[in-house]
Structures are given as C-alpha cells and as structure tokens.
Amino acid sequence: MTASLSPTAPIDEFTPEQLELQQRARTFVEEVLMPLEQDAERLGGRLPQEDIERVRREAIAARLQGGRHAPEHGGQGWSMVEWFLVNEQLGRVTNGIHWHVPNAYNVLTQGTPEQVDRYLRPILRGEGGDTAYAVTEGEAGSDPSGISTTARRSEGGWVLDGEKWFVTSGDVANVLIVMANVVDGADRLPTLFLVEPDAAGVSIVDDPAYTHNYPHGHPTIQFSGVEVADDAVIGGVGNGDALQRAWFTEERLGIATHGLGAMWRLLEEATAWALTRQQGGTRIMDYQGVSFPLADSATEATVGRLLALQVARMVDSEADLKIVHAKASMAKLFVSEAAWRCADRAVQIFGGRGYLRSNVAERFLRELRVDRIWEGTSEIQRLIVARALERRGVEATIH
C-alpha cells in the first residue's frame, strides 16, 4: 500500500486501503490486546508464553507484523502514514502489550543479507526473538557523543568494552544493537554492532524495577572484552550517528503516535464515565470542573494529531530530513506532555477509582511518564527545535 496523498492533504483524506488498515488494527487491538490488559498488570507486565504466542499469531493473521520493514524481509512496507494509523491504535492499550506484535528496530533494514536472514526474518515470521538498542551509558545519556564504549580491531573482528544502561528488552533480546566508538588512532568513529547476548563477556549486571509494568526489562549490560566477527558491524564503520538520527526520527514519531492513541482511549473512557456517574443529583459531566479538562485534552489531542500526521506525510514525501527531524521532536515533545496531562486529568475525573491499578487512567499515568524521558528528554527536544529555528529559519520550522 502506498500513500498517494500530499503532505498537506486534509487530515481525513485517507485512502480506502488506509482506512481498511486502520480498521484491521483497531479490531486486533480491541479483540486481542485489550482483554489482556488486566492480566498483564496483575503479572507485572509479564504475560504467560501462551498469550504472547497468541498475540504474535493473531498479529500475523491480521498482517500487522513488521510494519515499515520491506515485504521481501517479511514486513508490510507501510508508508509512514499507514504506520501512524496502526501505531495510534496500538497506543490505545496499556502495559505495552503491543510489544509482542512481531517487529524489529528499523536499523536492521541496513543489515547485510546475512544479517537480515539471521535476525530480522525469524522475528517477523513470529518465531520469537527481540531486538534491543543500547546507546545510553551511566555517564552519557542526553549527550550520546560522550559514550565510552569502545571497539578495537582484533584478528578477524572486533573487541568491545563498555557498559550500557536502560537497555529495553536487553533481558530477552536475541540480538543487541550496540553503539561503540571504533578506536582508529586518535579518532573515535561511532559505529553500530550486532552482538548476541550469549557471547562471552556479555553480562546483565543490574535489572531494576521501573514505574511502569512492561513486557520486558531495561537492564544494565556490561561488555568485557566481547569478541565479535568482522560482519557484526551494521551500516558501516563510522555511520552510527547517521543511522541513529534516522532511528530517532521514527522512534520519536512513534512515541507521539502512541501518545495520541493513549489520549484517544483516555478521552473515550473518561467521557463515558463523566456521562454516567451522578453526584449531587446530576451527571458529573454537567460540572465544568469535569467537562473543561476533557475539552482541553480533546483540543490537545486534535492539535497533536495534526502535527504528527504532518510529520508522517513529510517523511512519505521525502521532505528535508533536517526539518523532519525537528518536526518529529516537536511532535514527541507536544504529545508526550499533553498525553500525561490527559492521563492526570482522567485520574481526577474517575475520583478514587482513578487510583486503582485496574483503572486505565492510573496505568497510563504511570506508563506515559517515561515518554518525556526516553528517546531524548523534553529538554533535548526543545534544544533540537530551537536549533532548527536558528539554522533553518522560523518559516521552515513552523510551517
């Protein structure tokens, strides 16, 4: 399916194929994922294996696996707008259950045929396995240029040394995508390596609990003299930063899109509650203290959706990458902050029930908080937008 719309097409101008895809994703989310939310919460995010396998099977039956990956690699080859429509639906579910839909980080598209055969195809066939992306270190978070993990040449390969923090899915992944500086004399060349977690010298040194309940952990992983072969490099020596920028654009737009799905769900549930709950002889919706926060959230959801869709359309029309990068930052910044406000307001509207872990607003309040931190904090997104104002100009940045 290819979008035939211009980046400025009105928001409701989706093709019939895109609307069918959105409906397919919606049915999958409502019939397969939502019924698992309470179990996932009760089990600290870890669903039984049989449920995970059913999610994988149903996702493949609904043709939702590997969205942006190429059909010849087992993906769907979606445009960014199509990916937006599906991701928005996935964002309506709590406990990160959508992580079980077979998919892999987009940097694997840069893999050699052997790397694609080995890591990507089996995941997209639903045979299990996950990818994890390890950049952050104890002393290098918002500024990844400060990483100290190194890769030194050895006979027939490389030796990696360093420690990575907060590696999402690092406890279950069958391949770790690791950013390291290739040491070349006085030069340090940022490079991505594919490392198998059972390689000698790879160890999980901490696996802490976090605010949200999630399908996988975010452990700290140490690499001590880890030997990998020559072909463990992905995308070429020294190309790590460029690959990472493309990765960040997609991940940030993904966070915005999930946040929009979360706002959609929160507004549905909180509005339904406000229309039925009676106190003082009237529906609470009739109190402006309840209806105005809903109106504010609906307004922010609409604005966020326009912005995120604009970014998706810019990607599809191959607009200037630097502007797209800044716009993706705006979308992540705006939606992640608005979605958390929306969850906070929804908790208030549910009253005491909003504080129960069985309540969707309570779960989203915990889960959405990290969206203002990972893939670059809100402050880093503001820096990127401010730089675009300076370098690209106001008009190019805001239109």
Ligand SMILES: Cc1cc2nc3c(=O)[nH]c(=O)nc-3n(C[C@H](O)[C@H](O)[C@H](O)COP(=O)(O)OP(=O)(O)OC[C@H]3O[C@@H](n4cnc5c(N)ncnc54)[C@H](O)[C@@H]3O)c2cc1C
């Ligand atoms: C649950 C979870 C999962 C994660 N998953 C992954 C993963 O899979 N892979 C991975 O590589 N990383 C992952 N991360 C790491 C995440 O990307 C970093 O936590 C994030 O980039 C911030 O880095 P930091 O924690 O070191 O904070 P710091 O960089 O130390 O920042 C601390 C504070 O200072 C502010 N600050 C820093 N620099 C500036 C500046 N220049 N201007 C203004 N303010 C600034 C920040 O905004 C923040 O408020 C994950 C984190 C979490 C919590």
